Amino acid sequence: MNFLYKKRNYVPLLALILVSCAATTGVISKGDGVYTINVYRGDEGKVKLRAYQHAERFCAENNKLGIKVVKENLRADPSSPNMGIIDLDFRCEGQVSDYGKRWLQKK
Numbered sequence: 358m359n360f361l362y363k364k365r366n367y368v369p370l371l372a373l374i375l376v377s378c379a380a381t382t383g384v385i386s387k388g389d390g391v392y393t394i395n396v397y398r399g400d401e402g403k404v405k406l407r408a409y410q411h412a413e414r415f416c417a418e419n420n421k422l423g424i425k426v427v428k429e430n431l432r433a434d435p436s437s438p439n440m441g442i443i444d445l446d447f448r449c450e451g452q453v454s455d456y457g458k459r460w461l462q463k464k
Contacts, residue, residue, distance in 0.1 A: 397434060401443075404441045
């Protein structure tokens with residue numbers, strides 16, 4: 358009985374962790390060598406970090422290159438003032454970042 362009581366306490370914690378994770382559209386081609394990614398559902402620092410990580414991983418895995426930011430639009434989420442949204446437009450150019458190199462080593 359004690360085990361069931363403890364297990365029930367973890368359910369709200371797990372739900373909170375899942376809700377606090379940043380969500381993303383994934384990398385989408387805009388054409389002419391420009392890609393975009395939209396990240397939301399997290400504080401502004403978390404969504405910006407996730408957007409750059411996804412962009413760096415995408416360029417490293419697909420082109421063996423780093424990223425060059427074309428446009429960054431970081432703003433507060435109107436539906437939740439403590440959350441942020443970012444639209445990051447980028448090109449795959451230049452040297453692969455350390456983060457991208459780690460992904461290449463895993464392949």
